[in-house]
Amino acid sequence: MIGFLLKRLGWMAITLWVVFTVSFFLMREVPGGPFDRERELDPQIKANLEARYHLDEPRWKQYLRELGNTLRLDLGYSFSRPDFRVGEILAQGFPISASLGIVALFFAVSLGLVAGIVSAVRRQTALDFALMTAATVGIALPNFVIAGIMIILFVFLWPLFPAAGWGTLRHLILPGFCLGAPYAAYIARLTRTAMLDVLSQDYIRTAYAKGLPTPTVILRHALKSGLLPVVSFLGPAIAGILTGSLVVEKIFNIPGLGVHFVEAALQRDYTLAMGLVLLYTTLLYTMNLVVDVSYVFLDPRVKLE
C-alpha cells in the first residue's frame, strides 16, 4: 500500500514537472517580455530591470531558478493584476471553486445513483424509459446550454433562484446543478448497467430467498458491487467538473478559479495560467489516487500493486 502510494506520488511529480517544463518554455517563446511597453524604456534601464529579475541569464539558468521557486510554492507575480501574487489569487479562488465542485458532485452522485437504481429495479417500465431518456439528453447537451435553459426557467419565468453572484447557498444550487447534470446522467447509466448485472447474480437470489425485504437486498447487497463502476467514473467526473466549472463560473459570474483561468488566458497572464495548470494537475492526480485507493475498501478482490 505504502509502496503503491509512493510510486504514484513519484509519477505525479514527473507529470507536474512535464507540465511545468512545457509551460515554461512556451511562455518564454512568446515574443515580448514583461518590460515591453508602448513607450520604449531606456535600454540601460531595461537591462538593469532584466538583471534585477534575472531575465538576462541564459534560458536554462532561468528555468532552474523558476523551478526552484515553484518547488518552494512561490509562483511569482500575476502579469495582469497589480499587487497580486499568483498564490494569493489561487488562495482566494480555490475555496469558491471547491464548494461549487462539491455541490456539483453531490448532485451528480445523488441524482445519478437514485435514477440508476430506480430504473434498474423498475426496468422495462415507462419510468425506466423516461429516466434513461433524460440521462441521454443530459449527456448530449453541453452544460452551458443546460445553464441557459435553467436560467430562463428558474430565474426569469419562475424566479426561484438568483441569476448570478456568490454568497449564499441559494447562489450555489443552480450552478451546482448545471455543472453536475451531465455527470449525473453518466452515473445513472453506469449504475443501471451495473445494477442489472448484479441483480441477476445468485447471491441476490439467496438474499431474497432468506426472506430479506427488497430495500435491504438492493441497498445492502446489490449496491455495494454495483457501485464499483461508479467509483471508477468519479475520477474522470471530478476532472470534468473541474473543467466544466470554467463555463459555469463564467455564466453565473462566480469569482472562482475557472473565471481566473479564462481571464488569465484572454489577457495572457502567463504566470497565473501556469499556476492554475499546476494546481489543476495536482488536484486531478490526487483525486484519481483517492479513487484508486477507495477501490480497496469497496472490493475485497482488488489488491494494489
Add this chain to the structure above:
Amino acid sequence: MSNPADNRPSDLQRQARPAEEARRLKGVSPGQDAWRRLRNNRVAMLSLGFLVVLGVLALLTPLLPFEPPRRVQTWRQFASPLDEIQPPEQKAASQQASFRDDFGRLDRFSRRLLDVRMAVFGQWSIPPVCGTDKLGRDLLSRLFWGARISLAVGLVATLVSLVIGVSYGAIAGYAGGRVDNAMMRIVDVLYSIPFIFVVIFLITVLSADEIKQKLEGQYGINRVVIFFFVVGAIYWLTMARVVRGQVISLKNEPFVEAARALGAGRLRIIFIHLVPNLMSVVIVYLTLTIPRVMLFEAFLSFLGLGVEPPDVSWGLLANEGIQAITPVRIYWWLVVFPGLALGLTLFALNFLGDGLRDALDPRLKNR
C-alpha cells in the same frame, strides 16, 4: 457441360456438386454482418439518417436560399420566430449591393454553389423562422453556416487524432518490449494532465499577436487550424491504448507470420496487414470521439477561445444566446435553437456510436 444422353454423372459432375452447394451458401463477411445488425437497430439507423442529412445540408448550405449569415439588419434585432416583420422600404433597397459580401470569404467550392444559388433564387431567402439575433442576423442561416464549421472541426480534429493514435498504438504494440513500455509510459503521463487547461494555455500563447501574424502571414494557419492539431494531439491517447491492445493480440496470428516470411518490412506489416484489421475498433472510436471534439470546440468557442467571429459555430451561437439573456425580455430562441442543433447532433452521434459498438462486437456475431 453435362451431356443429356449420358445418364451417369461424370466424375467431374460428382466433384462439382459440393462446390455447387458451397456456392449457394452465401458467405457473410464481417462487414455485412455488422451492417445487418446495425440495420436492425432502429435508433442507430435514425441517427445515421439524421447525420447524413445534416452533413449533406451543411455541405450544400451555400446552395440553399438562406440569408447571408453576416447580414446586419438592426431594424429587426431580436425578432422572435413568432413575430411578423415588415421591412422598412428604403432600407431594404439600400442593402441590396452588399448581399454577396455578407457571406464572408468563401472557398472556391462554396463560391460555385453560391453562384448557382444566386442564379436560381436571386436574393430571395427563407424568412427568419428561427428568429434573429442582436444584430438582426437570421438565426436559421447562422445555424447552417455554423454547422459547417462545427462539423468540419469535429471531423478533421478527430481524423488528426485518429492518425496519431493508430500509428502510435500500432507501432508500440508491434514493437513490444522496452519500446512499448516507454511509449505507453509517455501516454500514462499525458493522461494525467488536465488537457483542457493546457490547450487553453497553448491557444493563448499561439494567438499572441506577433505569433498569430507570423503564423497567418507565413503559413496561413489560423486559430481553427491550431485547434485541429491541438485537439488531435489530445484525443489520440485512448485510441493509442486501444489499438495497441488489438495489435498485441493480432501480431502472432499466422497471417502476420506469413507476411513476415514473405519478407514484408515492419512498417508494411503494421500499416498494410495489421491496421486494416483494426477498422471496427477505429470506427466505433471515431463515432464516439467526434461528439467529444465537437463539445470541446463548443466549449472553447463559448469561452471566446475557439472559432472567432465573424465566423460562426454552434458553440459561439450558444454563447451569444446566453449573453443575450436579460430579465427584461427572454430571447429564448437564441439559446434553444443552437442548443437543439448541438444537442441533436451529439445525441445522434452517441447513439450511432453505441449502435456501431454493438454491431461490430464479435461476441454478438450472427445473432
